[in-house]
Amino acid sequence: MFLDRMGGLNMRILSQGEITQYHTDGYVFLPGFFASEEIEPLRRACLDDPSLGGALMALADSAGNAQEVVPYTELSNDLVGVIPRLERVVAGAEALLDGACYHWHSKLSMKRPASKGTWDWHQDYGYWYHQGVLRPDMLTLAIAVDENTAKNGSMSVLKGSHRLGRIEHGRKGEASSVNQMYFDQACKKLEKETWLLAPGDAVYFHCNLLHASGPNLSTQPRTILHCSYNAADNAPFLPGQEAHDYRPIAIMPDSALRDGAWDTVFDNQIFISHDGDLGYGYKVLRAGTRADVHRLTGRFYAVTG
Numbered sequence: 001m002f003l004d005r006m007g008g009l010n011m012r013i014l015s016q017g018e019i020t021q022y023h024t025d026g027y028v029f030l031p032g033f034f035a036s037e038e039i040e041p042l043r044r045a046c047l048d049d050p051s052l053g054g055a056l057m058a059l060a061d062s063a064g065n066a067q068e069v070v071p072y073t074e075l076s077n078d079l080v081g082v083i084p085r086l087e088r089v090v091a092g093a094e095a096l097l098d099g100a101c102y103h104w105h106s107k108l109s110m111k112r113p114a115s116k117g118t119w120d121w122h123q124d125y126g127y128w129y130h131q132g133v134l135r136p137d138m139l140t141l142a143i144a145v146d147e148n149t150a151k152n153g154s155m156s157v158l159k160g161s162h163r164l165g166r167i168e169h170g171r172k173g174e175a176s177s178v179n180q181m182y183f184d185q186a187c188k189k190l191e192k193e194t195w196l197l198a199p200g201d202a203v204y205f206h207c208n209l210l211h212a213s214g215p216n217l218s219t220q221p222r223t224i225l226h227c228s229y230n231a232a233d234n235a236p237f238l239p240g241q242e243a244h245d246y247r248p249i250a251i252m253p254d255s256a257l258r259d260g261a262w263d264t265v266f267d268n269q270i271f272i273s274h275d276g277d278l279g280y281g282y283k284v285l286r287a288g289t290r291a292d293v294h295r296l297t298g299r300f301y302a303v304t305g
Helices: 016-025 036-048 079-085 087-097 125-131 180-189 293-297
Strands: 027-030 057-060 066-072 101-111 119-122 138-144 155-158 169-172 175-178 192-194 202-206 211-213 222-231 277-279 282-286
Touching (some): 016 087, 079 101, 087 138, 087 202, 087 222, 175 180
Antiparallel strands (some): 027 202, 057 282, 066 101, 138 202, 138 222, 155 211, 169 175
């Protein structure tokens, strides 16, 4: 935790060493980036309503098993809409991107107990590039909502793989994944690391970092909130990407979570769901049922793991 003498929450400033680590390894690990009491309302709400009011959709992994996720681009005054706007979160993203950024999208990636679904090895930019984003000046903050262990499907990465540049992705079974030949060569040269996270731990990672996650073989859920950002001058140029246009972020103070400066946890949040094929090789097994941006505005959206 990062507290001042009065017990209030200060903005977390990334050190030069942490910034250097991000550029060297492709990620930087921030233990306790969120205090337990800040993340607990979201953890509890996901336990009480694991379908998020029916918004959760299921995508097929390469073996056809369900992998559950719920994405959103709009940022509400609910807890899940406030977290991506927190000053510490945005300031960290801008320090690593070396300039102004905007919210690309966020998503809750959820693995229920004993669920078989996996995220196959991929780079996020492997998909975002095809949405018309010219430069890989993009990153994600992965926030552990509950404990992430090797047994319940925590994320694994190839350390330093962001320096390989964008690798082509293609269909793998019923999903999409990085080119296998390039991945095999990368594995010979780079170290694999599995992120073991406590609730509130967070990791900024580069959009070209190769990452994956396995099935949940435990009796406990594994939930991660991913908040993704793009450089302000790097908005997609292709048509149909209005949901990803540049929009300034309405920054919230770091004390907002403790002060209760949010409405519900996710009841009012506009999530995105899909019917049919999601694109990029991901097959939708179950679409979300709540009102969503896709149906309300006709915007196209692609989810990556």
